[in-house]
Amino acid sequence: MTVLPAQIVREPKRPRDVARLLAALVEGEGLGIGDRLPPEVELARRLGIGRSTVREALRQWESLGIITRNKGGGTRIVAEVSTRSLHLPLTVQIEADSLSRMLAVRRPLEIEAVRIATRVADEGARRRIMLRMLELIEVYESGEDWRPADHLFHAAIHDATGNPLFAKVIQQIHRAFNDLYEAPFDQPQLGASTIPAHRGLAEAIVAGDEEKAVAIISGILSDVDEAAIQIARGLHAG
Numbered sequence: 001m002t003v004l005p006a007q008i009v010r011e012p013k014r015p016r017d018v019a020r021l022l023a024a025l026v027e028g029e030g031l032g033i034g035d036r037l038p039p040e041v042e043l044a045r046r047l048g049i050g051r052s053t054v055r056e057a058l059r060q061w062e063s064l065g066i067i068t069r070n071k072g073g074g075t076r077i078v079a080e081v082s083t084r085s086l087h088l089p090l091t092v093q094i095e096a097d098s099l100s101r102m103l104a105v106r107r108p109l110e111i112e113a114v115r116i117a118t119r120v121a122d123e124g125a126r127r128r129i130m131l132r133m134l135e136l137i138e139v140y141e142s143g144e145d146w147r148p149a150d151h152l153f154h155a156a157i158h159d160a161t162g163n164p165l166f167a168k169v170i171q172q173i174h175r176a177f178n179d180l181y182e183a184p185f186d187q188p189q190l191g192a193s194t195i196p197a198h199r200g201l202a203e204a205i206v207a208g209d210e211e212k213a214v215a216i217i218s219g220i221l222s223d224v225d226e227a228a229i230q231i232a233r234g235l236h237a238g
Contacts, residue, residue, distance in 0.1 A: 018057040021047045026077070037067065037075040065101050102173055103225050107218075109170055110154070114201070114217045117160035118210040125160035126206045132156045133202035140195040153198060157205065191224040 025047065026037075037043065040058070044051040058075060061067045066079045079101075121129070132153040140146040158167035197220050204213035 018049065018053060019061075021049065022057060022061070031077055033077055033080060035077050037077065039074070100225065103221060106170060106173055107221050109166060109173075110221060111214055111217055113158050113161050113166045113170075114205065114213050115210055116163070117157045118205045118208055118213045120162060121160035121205065125156070129153070129156045129160060129202050129205055133198055136195065136198055140192070146192070146195055150195070150198075153202075160205075191220075191227060193227065194220045194223045197223075 022043075025043070031037070037058075038046070040051050040054050044054045047054065058067065058069065062069050066077065067075050068078050069075045117125070117129070132149070132155075136146060136149040136153045139149045154170075155167055158164075158170065197216055201213060201216040201220070204216060
């Protein structure tokens, strides 16, 4: 039976703490893709946390594509939850894989939202996009936390499509990741380098330049993905 480090065997206060407990157990047990996790009640007992906390953690892992849960079939691992290097913490690898899956789903949705917004946004929607962009740039250049302004900017683009499903689905994807990892790799400003490019994105949408707008949003998403990869590699090297 896996013996967890004494310093983490306590009722965790953050979703990330629960993830670390689960990751330590998975690693210690040598579990891999296709293997079944112990029942919730056993996990709660072995991890020293409440069953409701375990249930919430498993729900988040399921939403991130790490496990599947079937009534009568138990909880099975469907994504790699194992170290690829003795020097790479398991939780870092899980974060990297989860973020990569999230971005892979988000990419076509964001690109299509930009494409449609560029085509159909009315004058009011275009003004809101420009306003949100200016607010975002101002917050970013002031050195403050730009993430809320970034969400509002992209929400303005989603609203401009006239299809509320874009905002709903993308928000669900973000919530699934952010509920578990408040700041990927403890980097709350991940993707900050892409913020200046949002000016060009807004201007292209307002100008009705679909090709340019799509190219810019594609570049932004690629840069965020690359930033995450570089951080993971840096932690690996460390």
